[in-house]
Amino acid sequence: GLRRHPDHPMPHACMLNVLALGEAPPDPAAARAHFEALTRNGIGPATEAHYRFLLAAVLGRAGQPDSARVALEEARRAADRSMGPGSLFWVEAGVRFRLGQPEIAQRLMDELWKRAPEEAAYNASRRILRDYVAPPPTLPG
Numbered sequence: 001g002l003r004r005h006p007d008h009p010m011p012h013a014c015m016l017n018v019l020a021l022g023e024a025p026p027d028p029a030a031a032r033a034h035f036e037a038l039t040r041n042g043i044g045p046a047t048e049a050h051y052r053f054l055l056a057a058v059l060g061r062a063g064q065p066d067s068a069r070v071a072l073e074e075a076r077r078a079a080d081r082s083m084g085p086g087s088l089f090w091v092e093a094g095v096r097f098r099l100g101q102p103e104i105a106q107r108l109m110d111e112l113w114k115r116a117p118e119e120a121a122y123n124a125s126r127r128i129l130r131d132y133v134a135p136p137p138t139l140p141g
Helices: 009-021 028-040 045-061 065-083 090-098 102-115 117-124
Strands: none
Touching: 009 028, 009 045, 028 045, 045 065, 045 090, 065 090, 090 102, 090 117, 102 117
């Protein structure tokens, strides 16, 4: 898709997801390039926050914790601007687990289990979270 439609945001979004959540080796330079292409193409504020969290995930996977923390804080600010303080992004929990912030990550996931149990259950199995998050003992409903 990138060769055929280099200015379309979808291939860049897919590549950023693969770099953050897939089995491919983390490539911070490629992740930054895909993120920059997405922002050039005019993504919305909530989507920007999500992709900033994915960028932080790539940096964390690449063993760049300081850069990942900066990207994570930028993502959190973008999330607060777009959806209000306390907005939830499951990927933030995964990045925080990876960066050695399990208390924050678990608090985020616990809140997600309360607010959106189906979304939490689906996302708990994703690569970024599956090594860290177990489902709650009983799901509501």
